[in-house]
Amino acid sequence: MSGLDDNVATLKGVGPKKIEALDDLGIRTVYDLLTYFPFRYEDFRTKNLDEISDQQVVTLKGRVAVTPTVNFFGRRRSRLTIKLLVGHDVIPVTFFNQPWLKKQVETGDDILIYGKFDANKKSMAGIKILKPGDGEKFGSIYPANHKITQNTIRQLVTEAYDQYQDQIEDFIPDWILQKYKLENLKSVITNMHFPKNHRAAALARRTAKFDEFFLFQMRMQTLKQQKEADASSVIIPKRSALQKFIAALPYRLTGAQDKVVTEILADLGRPYQMNRLLQGDVGSGKTVVAAIAIYAAVLAGKQAVIMAPTEILAEQHANSLANLFENTKVNIGLLTGDTSRSARNELLPRIKNGEINLVVGTHALFQKEVKYQDLGLAVIDEQHRFGVNQRKAMREKGQATNVLSMTATPIPRTLSITAYGEMDVSVIDELPGGRKPIKTAWIKNQQIETMLKFVRKRLNDGEQVYVVVPLIGESDAVDMRNVTDTYQSFKAEFGDQHAVGLLHGQMNDEDKNEVMDAFKDNKIQVLVSTTVIEVGVDVSNASTIVIYDADHFGLAQLHQLRGRVGRGDQQSYCILIANPKNETGRKRMNVMCSSTDGFFISQKDLELRGPGDILGKNQSGVPTFKVGDPVVDINILSTAQTVAKEIVDDKNWEQEPQNRMLVKRLKSLNQDVKFD
Ligand code: ADP
Numbered sequence: 001m002s003g004l005d006d007n008v009a010t011l012k013g014v015g016p017k018k019i020e021a022l023d024d025l026g027i028r029t030v031y032d033l034l035t036y037f038p039f040r041y042e043d044f045r046t047k048n049l050d051e052i053s054d055q056q057v058v059t060l061k062g063r064v065a066v067t068p069t070v071n072f073f074g075r076r077r078s079r080l081t082i083k084l085l086v087g088h089d090v091i092p093v094t095f096f097n098q099p100w101l102k103k104q105v106e107t108g109d110d111i112l113i114y115g116k117f118d119a120n121k122k123s124m125a126g127i128k129i130l131k132p133g134d135g136e137k138f139g140s141i142y143p144a145n146h147k148i149t150q151n152t153i154r155q156l157v158t159e160a161y162d163q164y165q166d167q168i169e170d171f172i173p174d175w176i177l178q179k180y181k182l183e184n185l186k187s188v189i190t191n192m193h194f195p196k197n198h199r200a201a202a203l204a205r206r207t208a209k210f211d212e213f214f215l216f217q218m219r220m221q222t223l224k225q226q227k228e229a230d231a232s233s234v235i236i237p238k239r240s241a242l243q244k245f246i247a248a249l250p251y252r253l254t255g256a257q258d259k260v261v262t263e264i265l266a267d268l269g270r271p272y273q274m275n276r277l278l279q280g281d282v283g284s285g286k287t288v289v290a291a292i293a294i295y296a297a298v299l300a301g302k303q304a305v306i307m308a309p310t311e312i313l314a315e316q317h318a319n320s321l322a323n324l325f326e327n328t329k330v331n332i333g334l335l336t337g338d339t340s341r342s343a344r345n346e347l348l349p350r351i352k353n354g355e356i357n358l359v360v361g362t363h364a365l366f367q368k369e370v371k372y373q374d375l376g377l378a379v380i381d382e383q384h385r386f387g388v389n390q391r392k393a394m395r396e397k398g399q400a401t402n403v404l405s406m407t408a409t410p411i412p413r414t415l416s417i418t419a420y421g422e423m424d425v426s427v428i429d430e431l432p433g434g435r436k437p438i439k440t441a442w443i444k445n446q447q448i449e450t451m452l453k454f455v456r457k458r459l460n461d462g463e464q465v466y467v468v469v470p471l472i473g474e475s476d477a478v479d480m481r482n483v484t485d486t487y488q489s490f491k492a493e494f495g496d497q498h499a500v501g502l503l504h505g506q507m508n509d510e511d512k513n514e515v516m517d518a519f520k521d522n523k524i525q526v527l528v529s530t531t532v533i534e535v536g537v538d539v540s541n542a543s544t545i546v547i548y549d550a551d552h553f554g555l556a557q558l559h560q561l562r563g564r565v566g567r568g569d570q571q572s573y574c575i576l577i578a579n580p581k582n583e584t585g586r587k588r589m590n591v592m593c594s595s596t597d598g599f600f601i602s603q604k605d606l607e608l609r610g611p612g613d614i615l616g617k618n619q620s621g622v623p624t625f626k627v628g629d630p631v632v633d634i635n636i637l638s639t640a641q642t643v644a645k646e647i648v649d650d651k652n653w654e655q656e657p658q659n660r661m662l663v664k665r666l667k668s669l670n671q672d673v674k675f676d
C-alpha cells in the first residue's frame with residue numbers, strides 16, 4: 001500500500017468486472033474514488049408525523065403493530081402491508097413486489113421505514129426498511145450506471161476511506177486554503193461522503209468545486225505558459241496619469257470596477273497577448289473600464305480600437321468616449337460600414353500614421369484596407385454578437401494585439417470559452433450605487449388600457465418610454481404585433497402631446513441614427529422599436545420599457561432589453577405584455593418579475609429551457625466537470641483561474657516546496673482532459 005494513487009484493484013473485493021465498471025465512471029485510482037462525490041443526499045433522520053408534508057419522502061420510526069400481511073396478484077406481483085404504530089397513530093406502509101421483507105420484521109419490533117408519505121390517507125409507500133442507527137444519518141447518492149449499483153459504490157468508498165484516510169494530503173498550497181477559506185482535502189472528502197448535516201455537505205461542496213476547477217485551470221494555465229512570450233504586446237500602465245483620469249470621472253468607480261481595472265492593467269503589463277473576457281450585467285459600467293484600458297494603451301504610445309455590433313452603438317461609444325477623453329491626447333476616429341467614402345479616405349491614412357489613436361467602429365475596423373501603425377488593444381463590445389471568425393480576424397490584425405472582450409450575457413458560448421481557459425475572465429458583480437431596482441410587471445393583452453394610462457403618466461412627468469415589438473413586417477403565421485402597427489397606434493394615442501418615433505433594423509443607418517439622436521435629445525418621447533435597441537443604448541431619461549409579446553423573447557434578451565431603463569435617478573419600470581400558452585412561459589414571466597439579477601436569470605433560463613436547448617448539439621468541446629457547474633459556479637471558476645495564474649506566473653513554481661504536492665497531483669491526473 002503506497003498512497004492515493006494506488007489502483008482501485010488493491011481494494012478488497014474489486015475484481016476485473018468492478019474495475020471495468022469503475023473505469024467507465026472515470027475511476028482508476030483510490031484518489032479518483034475518494035473524489036467521486038455524491039450528487040445528493042437522502043435524509044434518513046426520523047420525523048414526527050406533524051412535521052411531514054404530503055408526498056414527502058421521510059423516515060418514520062414506529063412499532064410493528066400486527067403481523068404484516070402479503071397479498072399476491074399473479075405470479076410476480078405482491079403487496080406487503082406493515083401496520084406501523086407511530087405515537088398514537090397506526091400508519092399502513094405498503095411495499096410492492098418485495099414479499100421477502102416480511103421475514104425481516106416481527107410484531108412488536110421497533111423499526112425505521114423510509115418512504116413516501118401520503119398525508120390525506122395517512123399512509124406510506126415504503127421504499128426501504130432501514131437499519132437501526134440509520135435514522136440519524138444522511139445517505140449519499142452517487143451517479144451510478146447499469147454496471148455498478150449505488151450500494152457497491154457506497155461500500156467501496158467507505159472501504160477506501162477507512163483504509164486510506166490517514167494518507168489524504170492537501171495538494172492545494174496552504175496560503176490558498178487560508179485566503180479563500182477552503183477546507184482541507186481530508187475534511188472535504190469526509191463531509192462530502194459522510195456529512196453530519198446539510199450545511200457541512202454544502203461547505204465541503206464549495207471547496208470540492210474549487211478543487212476541481214483549480215486542477216483544471218492549472219492544466220490550462222500550464223498549457224498557456226508554454227506559449228512563446230511576446231514582449232511587443234506589453235503595455236506598461238502609466239499609473240499616475242491613469243489615476244488622474246479616474247479621479248476626474250463624474251463618479252467614483254464601484255469596488256467591482258476597481259477590481260477588474262486592476263486585473264486588466266496587470267494583464268496588459270505581461271509579455272503575452274491579453275485575451276480577457278469582461279463579464280458584467282447590463283448597466284454595470286463596462287464602458288468606462290474599457291476606456292481606462294484604452295487610455296493605458298494610448299499613454300503607452302499604442303493605438304486602440306473598440307468594436308461594437310451595430311452602427312448605433314458604435315456611434316454612441318464614439319460620443320461617450322469623446323466626452324470621457326476630452327482634454328487628453330486621445331484622438332478618436334469613427335469607422336463603420338456607413339462611413340462615407342470621402343470621410344474614409346481621409347481617415348485611413350491618419351490611422352496608418354498613428355495620428356488617430358482610438359478608432360471606434362463596427363467590424364469595418366478589420367477590413368483589409370484598414371492599416372494600423374501599432375495596434376496595442378482591441379476592445380470587443382457585446383462579444384457574443386460576433387462570430388468566431390470576426391474575432392479571429394481582429395486578433396490577427398495587430399502583431400500582438402491585446403484583446404478585451406465584453407459581454408453582459410453569461411451565455412454558453414462564453415461559457416465554453418471560459419471553461420476552455422482560452423480566455424481569462426473578469427467579472428463586474430456589482431451595479432453602481434444609488435440606482436433603484438427596476439420594477440417589472442407582467443400584464444395580459446386584455447390589460448393594455450392600464451398600460452397606456454401608466455405610460456401617459458410617465459410621459460406627463462417628463463420621462464421617456466421605449467416600446468419593443470418582436471417583428472417588423474406583417475406576420476399572419478403567428479399572432480404577433482408588427483412594429484409599424486404599434487407605432488401607428490401609439491401615435492394615435494399620444495401623438496397630439498408627445499413625439500412618437502419608429503426604429504427598426506430595415507431602416508437605413510442614417511435614418512436610424514437620426515431617430516436615436518432625437519430620442520437621446522428628448523425630441524422623441526416614445527420610441528417604438530424592434531430589438532435593435534437591445535444592446536448598449538444608453539438614455540438615462542427613459543424610465544419605462546413596454547415589451548409586447550414578451551413570451552417570444554428569451555429571458556437573457558428580455559433582461560438586456562430591460563437594461564435600457566434604470567439608468568437614471570428616477571424609478572424605472574418594465575411592463576411585459578404576454579399571454580403565454582404554457583406553464584414554462586408563465587414561469588419565465590414570473591422570473592422576470594421577481595429578479596433583476598442577470599446571472600440568476602440566465603441560470604433560470606438554463607433550467608427552464610434545459611442546457612441542451614441552449615448549448616446546441618455542436619457545442620462539443622465543453623469539458624465536463626463532476627461537482628462544479630461552470631454556469632452556476634462562474635465565480636468559483638474564475639477565482640480558480642486567478643489563483644492558477646498567480647501560481648504559474650512564477651517561473652519556478654514547480655520547484656517551490658509549497659507546490660510539491662500540487663505538482664505531484666497534476667502529474668498523476670489523467671493527462672488528457674476529458675471532453676464530452
Ligand atoms: P454596460 O456595462 O451595460 O455597458 P455602461 O458602461 O453603459 O454599462 O454604463 C451604464 C451607465 O452607468 C452609464 O451611464 C455610465 O456613465 C454609468 N456608470 C458607469 N460606472 C459608474 C459608476 N461607478 N457610478 C455611477 N455611474 C456609473
Ligand code: MG
Nearest residue numbers: 286287381536
Ligand atoms: Mg455596454
